[in-house]
Amino acid sequence: MQQVLKVHNVNDYARYIGAPELHPLVSVIHYDELEHCRHSLNNYDVFGMFIGDETLEELTYGQVRYDLHRHALMCVAPGQIGGKTDTGEEIKTKGWALLFDPELLHGTDLERLMSQYTFFSYNISEALLMSDQQRQVIVTLLEMLRKSLAPLGGVGGESLIAAHIGLILEYTARFYAEQLTAAVPANSNLLTRFENLLNRYYDEGIYRQQGLPTVRYCAQELFLSPNYFGDLIKELTGDTAMSAIHRFIMQRASHLLINGTSINETAELLGFEYPQHFSRMFKKYFQVSPSKYVKRK
Numbered sequence: 001m002q003q004v005l006k007v008h009n010v011n012d013y014a015r016y017i018g019a020p021e022l023h024p025l026v027s028v029i030h031y032d033e034l035e036h037c038r039h040s041l042n043n044y045d046v047f048g049m050f051i052g053d054e055t056l057e058e059l060t061y062g063q064v065r066y067d068l069h070r071h072a073l074m075c076v077a078p079g080q081i082g083g084k085t086d087t088g089e090e091i092k093t094k095g096w097a098l099l100f101d102p103e104l105l106h107g108t109d110l111e112r113l114m115s116q117y118t119f120f121s122y123n124i125s126e127a128l129l130m131s132d133q134q135r136q137v138i139v140t141l142l143e144m145l146r147k148s149l150a151p152l153g154g155v156g157g158e159s160l161i162a163a164h165i166g167l168i169l170e171y172t173a174r175f176y177a178e179q180l181t182a183a184v185p186a187n188s189n190l191l192t193r194f195e196n197l198l199n200r201y202y203d204e205g206i207y208r209q210q211g212l213p214t215v216r217y218c219a220q221e222l223f224l225s226p227n228y229f230g231d232l233i234k235e236l237t238g239d240t241a242m243s244a245i246h247r248f249i250m251q252r253a254s255h256l257l258i259n260g261t262s263i264n265e266t267a268e269l270l271g272f273e274y275p276q277h278f279s280r281m282f283k284k285y286f287q288v289s290p291s292k293y294v295k296r297k
Contacts, residue, residue, distance in 0.1 A: 004081065005040040007048075010099040016040055025104040026161055028146040029097040037093055039084040046101050047120065048076040049172070051130075051138065053094035071135050073128040073172065077120040078102060096142050100165055104158055110166040117169050118227035119176050126228040134175045141168045180235045187232055190222070194233070197221050198248045207271035212249070215241045250285040253278070254293070263290045 007013045010027035014020065018036045019029045031037060032053075042048075052072050076082050105111035114120075119128065130138070145164045148157070200206070201213050210217065218241065219229035230241040237244060249270055256266045267278035282290045 003041065005042045005083075006045075007042045007099070008045045010046050010101055013040070013042065013048075013097075013099060022146065022149040023157075023161070025101040025158065026145075026149065026165070027097070027099045028142055028149065029099075030142075030146075031093045031095045031097070034093075041081065041083045043081050044076050045078050046099050047078065049098045049168070050074045050076075051096040051135065053096075053135075071130045071132070073130055073138065073175075074124055075117075075120045075122070075172075082124075096139060098142060098145070098165070098168065100161075104162055104165075108159065108162045110162045110169075113166065113169075117173060118231055119172065121225060121227045123225040123228065126225060128172065128176055128179060130175060137171055138168060141171065176231075180231055183232065184235055187236070190232060191236060193222060194218060194244070195248065198245070202252065202270070207269075210271065211273060212271045213245055215245065218245070246281065246285065250282060253282060253290075254286075257290055257294050266290070 005012070005016055010023075010025065011021045014022075014027045014029065017029070017031075017038060017040070018034055019027065022028065050073070052074070074082070105114065119126075128134075141164070145161070145168070148160070148164065197218055198213060201210075201217075207213070215230060216226045219226040222229060224232070226241075233239070233241040233244055239247075253266055253270060256269060257263070261269065263279065264275045267275040270278065272278040272281075279290055282293070286293055288296070
């Protein structure tokens with residue numbers, strides 16, 4: 001059975017690898033400086049950002065094995081599991097880590113913005129692959145944050161710390177946006193695969209067991225995390241993945257109704273649990289009820 005390190009607070013991890021404890025709510029770690037570092041498979045109750053400055057093999061993220069390549073930035077959120085099982089041997093690794101407690105964000109502007117940073121729920125295969133210049137920007141900010149923690153003596157300064165972390169997240173989001181833009185040509189057939197997936201969903205009767213298709217279902221079938229899939233669809237279409245799914249459903253509904261399928265049967269064939277739920281979505285999309293829509297046609 002794999003041993004899992006419970007990272008309930010940031011210093012649980014700092015103590016485990018022998019890093020300095022700088023503050024009860026935030027930890028900035030430079031792996032290059034550690035003398036007695038060890039691998040660990042971690043169960044996080046905190047947010048974490050990890051920069052690998054060398055290739056690390058056979059790490060774990062949830063139930064998936066992966067290799068972390070040089071200058072890759074991986075982010076984790078509370079409730080996630082990641083890392084590598086401790087073999088008992090000391091290792092020498094390079095890179096940086098930032099861990100911060102959700103408590104640090106309470107009542108701050110950053111707390112309201114966290115939902116926008118979808119990269120905390122990306123799969124590891126969707127890690128940020130940074131250029132040397134991008135890495136240097138993030139590392140410089142980490143160095144500044146670490147220096148600012150020293151005069152605090154481990155207490156206070158939470159609002160300034162949160163603002164500094166917010167700057168790091170903004171740069172990370174900007175670099176991810178650049179990566180997504182660059183990924184669009186490589187994913188030029190994603191919309192076609194997405195549409196084919198939705199067609200199969202209905203043609204093969206999957207809706208009978210699953211109900212309406214979800215972003216999570218589509219992402220999993222396309223081997224992407226829900227957030228990365230959603231961000232790619234947004235980049236490709238300017239719209240959300242959920243809106244794209246609803247648009248497909250409504251277009252299919254229109255075709256069924258025009259060809260004489262009743263409202264109740266149409267709702268059932270689309271995976272709605274109740275006809276009134278279908279009618280509400282239909283009216284919101286077409287600005288007219290299903291019955292009036294049929295009469296117009």
